Amino acid sequence: MADKVEFELVSPERLLVSEGADMVVVPGEEGDFGVLPGHALFLSGVRPGTIEVYNGETISDRIFVAGGFAEVTGERCTVLAEEAVNLAEVERVSVEARISDNEQAISVANPDEDVTEYENDLRIGRALLEALDAQ
Amino acid sequence: MPSLKYLRVRINSVKATQKITSAMKMVAASKLRRAQEQAEAARPYAQRMDRMVSSIAQTVAENENAPTLLRGTASDETHLLVIATSDRGLCGGFNASIVRAVRARISELEADKKTVKLFIIGRKGRDQLRREFGTQFVETRDGPGSSGPRYADAVAIAHTLITLFDSKEFDVCSVVYNEFKTAMTQVVTFQQLIPFAQRIGDQIDLDGAIYEFEPDEDAILDKLLPQNIGVQIYHAFLENGASEQGARMMAMDNATRNAGDMIDKLTLTYNRTRQAMITKELIEIVSGAEAL
Helix, strand or coil, rough: CCCCCCEEEECCCCEEEEEECCCCCCCCCCCEEEEECCCCEEEECCEEEEEEEECCEEEEEEEEECEEEEEEECEEEEEEEEEEEEHHCCHHHHHHHHHHHHHHHHHHHHCCCCCCHHHHHHHHHHHHHHHHHHC | CCHHHHHHHHHHHHHHHHHHHHHHHHHHHHHHHHHHHHHHHHHHHHHHHHHHEEEEEEHCCCCCCCCHHCCCCCCCCCEEEEEECCCCCCCCHHHHHHHHHHHHHHHHHHCCCCEEEEEECHHHHHHHHHHHHHHHHEEEEEECCCCCCCHHHHHHHHHHHHHHHHHHCEEEEEEEEEECCCCEEEEEEEEEEEECCCCCCCCCCCCCCEEECCCCCCHHHHHHHHHHHHHHHHHHHHHHHHHHHHHHHHHHHHHHHHHHHHHHHHHHHHHHHHHHHHHHHHHHHHHHHHHH
């Protein structure tokens, strides 16, 4: 059995990460789950949250994903993300701006206008802020 | 015999055209490179998405409650063709070949007594198909702008398609686009979107192992299938984008070469005419002197 999981993170635009890791913790739809080498076949939805990549005992990468899907096989952990950013590269100010922009868009919207898009984006923004705070 | 002035003006105008076409060729070449890179970068996601959907499809296929997006409506009376064309012309046979293939497909389907509806993306396709099939248009949209195709646009289109499907507007949906082979060859491709069609030769051997799903198959499938349609449309856009630039590059290369040939021919005529005039004038002088 391989002693590492092949972790892959892909967005619709491109392949973001492809590396070996000792363990990957993914924010699944029904709770976080850790993937170690030799994991059983598993498919899960991903909620907005932070993926933690462990190498050795420490977290080598924290990546925020805005939702998507994860596929786990014995050797691989593939996350298809709708949007992904490395938490180390996120600026708090821009996240706060994103949240307030969306809040404003929802508050000024006509009652018959479809605001689901803003609401989704707002939810992602809040989750991102939460992830930043938890760091 | 055209006058010298006329020839001079003609040569200059052809030269100006040549400058434009050769500039367009170079622009297309650099855009082509970008489009190709974009298409390549997007490939991993599409592949993995396809693998996921296929592996779920295999487990759920026998299930009678499988979503209609996967199973279909058990009828194929109404076909919706999503036709991806470009907004701009001057790209050789790019749009014409799509339109030709669509026309053939429509008459084929109508011969089988099916209803055909059209969802057109791109101004050129709309203009070329409107007169014949205008009544069958469901919706028309402009193509991706100059910044290249964006995933969000593809998702928006997928969303519209699913709404149409849910309101029973059609049974089968496929997207038509030009698949990029090389800058010189593009192949018109029909890709079925709804119901989900596994790409041939993509059967995955799971070794009898069964996936575990969280939350459960249906919930994942409900999210995965619409997403997959978005990805497929995005893929079609990217292929189309690269094909368009490739076709334009070839067309402009030909145009530049033709303009060069034309300039050579005109210059030859111009020089001949000029010489003929000089000779004529000389003869006039000589014969005038002899007459004295």
